[in-house]
Amino acid sequence: MSPDRHISPEDTLRVSVLSEALPYIQRFAGRRIVIKYGGAAMVREDLREAVFRDLALLACVGVQPVVVHGGGPEINQWLGKLAIEPRFQDGLRVTSPDTMDVVEMVLVGRVNKQIVNGLNRVGGRAVGLSGSDGGLVLARTMGDGTLGMVGDVARVDPSVLTPLLAAGYIPVISSVAPNVDGLAHNINADTVAGELAAALQAEKLILLTDTPGILRDRHAPASLIRQLSLSEARGLIADGVVEGGMTPKTECCIRALAQGVKAAHIVDGRVAHSLLLEVFTNAGIGTMVVGSPGLVHG
Numbered sequence: 549m550s551p552d553r554h555i556s557p558e559d560t561l562r563v564s565v566l567s568e569a570l571p572y573i574q575r576f577a578g579r580r581i582v583i584k585y586g587g588a589a590m591v592r593e594d595l596r597e598a599v600f601r602d603l604a605l606l607a608c609v610g611v612q613p614v615v616v617h618g619g620g621p622e623i624n625q626w627l628g629k630l631a632i633e634p635r636f637q638d639g640l641r642v643t644s645p646d647t648m649d650v651v652e653m654v655l656v657g658r659v660n661k662q663i664v665n666g667l668n669r670v671g672g673r674a675v676g677l678s679g680s681d682g683g684l685v686l687a688r689t690m691g692d693g694t695l696g697m698v699g700d701v702a703r704v705d706p707s708v709l710t711p712l713l714a715a716g717y718i719p720v721i722s723s724v725a726p727n728v729d730g731l732a733h734n735i736n737a738d739t740v741a742g743e744l745a746a747a748l749q750a751e752k753l754i755l756l757t758d759t760p761g762i763l764r765d766r767h768a769p770a771s772l773i774r775q776l777s778l779s780e781a782r783g784l785i786a787d788g789v790v791e792g793g794m795t796p797k798t799e800c801c802i803r804a805l806a807q808g809v810k811a812a813h814i815v816d817g818r819v820a821h822s823l824l825l826e827v828f829t830n831a832g833i834g835t836m837v838v839g840s841p842g843l844v845h846g
C-alpha cells in the first residue's frame with residue numbers, strides 16, 4: 549500500500565460488515581434457501597439488479613439458493629394486449645384455457661428467462677425450470693374446478709435439483725406444473741415456494757413482498773411483528789390481523805415449518821439487498837416465523 553493511502557470509514561464499515569457475515573456464511577454454506585421472488589423487487593430495475601447480485605453472492609459463498617418466481621403483473625399486461633380481462637377469486641387468478649396459455653407463455657417463457665439472463669449477467673449460473681422439468685411438481689386441480697386450471701401442489705420430486713445444486717447452479721422455477729394427465733396448471737408462486745422448501749428440507753424460506761413483513765396494524769409500518777411462533781401465526785389469521793394477500797403467504801410459511809423447514813421469513817422486497825440483510829446480519833429484517841421456540845433472528 550502506498551504511504552499516502554489511508555483506510556476510510558467506508559472501508560472500515562465494509563470489512564466489519566463482511567466480518568459480521570462470517571458466522572452466517574459458515575452456518576448456511578451447503579444449505580438450501582428457497583426464495584420466492586416477486587413484487588417490486590421484480591418490477592423495479594434497480595431492485596432487480598440488487599436481487600440478482602444477492603443471489604449470485606449467496607451461491608458464490610456456498611449457500612444453495614433456489615428461486616421460485618411470480619409474475620402476476622406481467623401476466624395481466626399480456627392479457628390486456630390480448631383483450632382478456634384478468635379475474636381473481638380469493639387472490640387466485642381464475643384461469644380459463646386461453647388464460648392458461650398466456651400464463652404459461654409469460655411465466656415459463658418470458659419471466660423465467662429474464663431472471664435466468666439477469667442472474668447469469670452478474671456471474672451467477674442459473675438454470676430455468678418449470679414444474680414440468682424432471683417431474684419437479686405435480687399439480688392437482690384446485691377445489692371443484694370453478695377457478696379453471698388453477699392448481700394445488702399434489703407432489704414435489706426435487707431430485708432434478710440435487711445435481712444442479714451440487715454443481716453450484718441456481719435453479720429458477722416458474723409455478724406452472726402439469727396434472728397427472730399432463731395438462732398445465734397455474735399454481736400460486738408462494739404455494740410452490742413453500743412446498744418446495746419443505747421437500748428440500750430447506751434451512752429457510754424467504755418470501756419477498758411489498759410490505760415490511762406481517763404488521764399488527766396493516767396500515768402502520770411501525771407495527772411490524774419481528775418474530776412469530778407457528779401457533780401465534782395461526783392466531784393472527786384466525787383473529788383477522790392477517791388478511792387478503794398476506795393470508796396465503798402466512799399459511800404457506802406455516803405449512804413449510806410444519807414440514808421441517810427451520811424458519812420462514814416475509815421480507816420487504818422494496819428494500820435494496822433485503823436478501824443479504826436477512827441472511828447475513830444479526831438483526832435480520834421482516835417477519836420471521838419459527839417452528840421451534842428459541843431460534844433467534846438470522
Ligand SMILES: Nc1ncnc2c1ncn2[C@@H]1O[C@H](COP(=O)(O)OP(=O)(O)O)[C@@H](O)[C@H]1O
Nearest residue numbers: 587757758759762763766789790791792793794
Ligand atoms: N397483517 C398484515 N400485514 C401486512 N400486510 C397485510 C396484512 N394483512 C393483509 N395484508 C396485505 O397483504 C398484502 C401482501 O400480499 P400480496 O399483495 O398478495 O403480495 P405479493 O404480490 O408480493 O404476492 C399487503 O400489501 C397488504 O395489503
Ligand SMILES: CC(=O)N[C@@H](CCC(=O)OP(=O)(O)O)C(=O)O
Nearest residue numbers: 586618619620640641735736737
Ligand atoms: C393461481 C394464481 O393466481 N397464480 C399466479 C401465478 C403467478 C404468481 O403467483 O405471481 P405473483 O407472485 O406475482 O402474484 C397468477 O396467475 O398470477
